[in-house]
Amino acid sequence: MKRSYFAALWLCLLFVATPGCAQKTDYSPTVGQAGKDVIWVPTPQTLVDTMLDMAKVTASDYVIDLGSGDGRLVIGAAQRGATALGIEYNEELVALAILAAKEEGVSAKATFKKADIFESDFSQATVITMYLLQSLNLKLRPKILNMKPGTRIVSNSFDMEEWKPDQTTTLEGAAPEGASSSWQTAHLWIVPAKVDGAWKLANGQIRFVQNFQNITGTLTIKEKTTALVGKLDGNKIRFSAGDVEYVGTVSGNTISGTHGGGVSWKATR
Numbered sequence: 001m002k003r004s005y006f007a008a009l010w011l012c013l014l015f016v017a018t019p020g021c022a023q024k025t026d027y028s029p030t031v032g033q034a035g036k037d038v039i040w041v042p043t044p045q046t047l048v049d050t051m052l053d054m055a056k057v058t059a060s061d062y063v064i065d066l067g068s069g070d071g072r073l074v075i076g077a078a079q080r081g082a083t084a085l086g087i088e089y090n091e092e093l094v095a096l097a098i099l100a101a102k103e104e105g106v107s108a109k110a111t112f113k114k115a116d117i118f119e120s121d122f123s124q125a126t127v128i129t130m131y132l133l134q135s136l137n138l139k140l141r142p143k144i145l146n147m148k149p150g151t152r153i154v155s156n157s158f159d160m161e162e163w164k165p166d167q168t169t170t171l172e173g174a175a176p177e178g179a180s181s182s183w184q185t186a187h188l189w190i191v192p193a194k195v196d197g198a199w200k201l202a203n204g205q206i207r208f209v210q211n212f213q214n215i216t217g218t219l220t221i222k223e224k225t226t227a228l229v230g231k232l233d234g235n236k237i238r239f240s241a242g243d244v245e246y247v248g249t250v251s252g253n254t255i256s257g258t259h260g261g262g263v264s265w266k267a268t269r
Helices: 003-014 045-054 072-079 091-104 134-145
Strands: 062-066 083-088 110-114 127-130 152-156 167-170 185-190 197-201 204-211 214-221 224-233 236-241 244-251 254-259 263-268
Touching: 045 072, 045 152, 045 167, 045 185, 062 072, 072 083, 072 091, 072 110, 072 127, 083 091, 091 110, 127 134, 204 224, 214 236, 224 244, 244 263
Parallel strands: 062 083, 062 127, 083 110, 127 152
Antiparallel strands: 152 185, 167 185, 197 204, 197 263, 204 214, 214 224, 224 236, 236 244, 244 254, 254 263
């Protein structure tokens, strides 16, 4: 799906319903037009593709785009086989996106609803995409951090302050229509499991101090305490204590994994 497709669709919808046009409408969005929380600027197709690539979207995903505009991210996800939902406050953009999805033949996978993203439940998504201001990202951040560990979050341009991205990609020449060339970056976060606090081992204790996906703390075994440092990747945990590396999987109040030469370990809280 190319940007030229949307331009052609807008012209088609604006004037007359001809063969190949989904339906007549008198609405055509303008780059920079005011919205409820942000102005509308479309994401260029190259960045749409990059965002979906970064999130590794597949047919098994449920993608929700917060502030879906003309629907291009939702449609792009549906074209990869994913089930995708766009939440958009402007009902005219919702109608336009529905027509675009129909024209692309992905209406069964790409749906849209008129709603306020701050009053919507998007907890079931496996991937969240968004093109919002940093202040709005931060407003959503507590809700995002309570999502299932491993949920992928991709943002066009704007970050989440001290929650640093797991990956950032900047493209050349990917500026949105009507915007400056600086608007060409995508950020990816993986929602981390919650491990902060004390965990019991069969022969000791682990105490994690969690800062988003980054962890520090101490490992105490038989009264010997060693500092640890590591990282979470969704529900996967990896840390080093001294010269020993630990890997494991977080499942609620249990962490199971291996360390050293494949020795099993388990922690509970």
